[in-house]
Amino acid sequence: RKEVEQDPGPFNVPEGATVAFNCTYSNSASQSFFWYRQDCRKEPKLLMSVYSSGNEDGRFTAQLNRASQYISLLIRDSKLSDSATYLCVVPGRRANYGQNFVFGPGTRLSVLP
């Protein structure tokens, strides 16, 4: 099983729609999870951290399910400006020598007018 996998996408949704992305991970010891957003030809930027109890930031909600080893991102009332690639990020397996982040392949979202 790969360290992190995401919905392959792309997701094409109309403005105002609700869309959900899923991400599964294999390292059961993972503690810190993030969702990043990457616009075309730009660097990834943090969208939100994912906490054990789940968290919400405006139209965005992140959930963590440790038992099933997946995290999700829900976007409500999609805007044209939400069009981007969304990257799931989990810690890697190099626990004995520090850590590194493992980025998922990303799920591309296009919000259509």
Place this chain on the structure above:
Amino acid sequence: NAGVTQTPKFRILKIGQSMTLQCAQDMNHNYMYWYRQDPGMGLKLIYYSVGAGITDKGEVPNGYNVSRSTTEDFPLRLELAAPSQTSVYFCASSSKDRGQNTEAFFGQGTRLTVV
């Protein structure tokens, strides 16, 4: 706040040439990373560092070298450029807070073309 600064932003190299991609961060982060991203693909870890003087290979280290003589700087060296190294290179840094990873901050990237 500068954050993570990468130079140059763009570069064209001829096959066999060498160059160093510079990366500096001013957030006193211990952890630094180099990723490459090919068109339409995800990020692949080249090298990372957990502190000054300590580096380790990532997923795709062949053809690259790094050094970390200071906390702030983490240059990436390409010794003999090959067309397969045409990519966008991102440097990032992060820290730990009470044992947990904090977010990674990225530089704006270096677009490298090898011809």
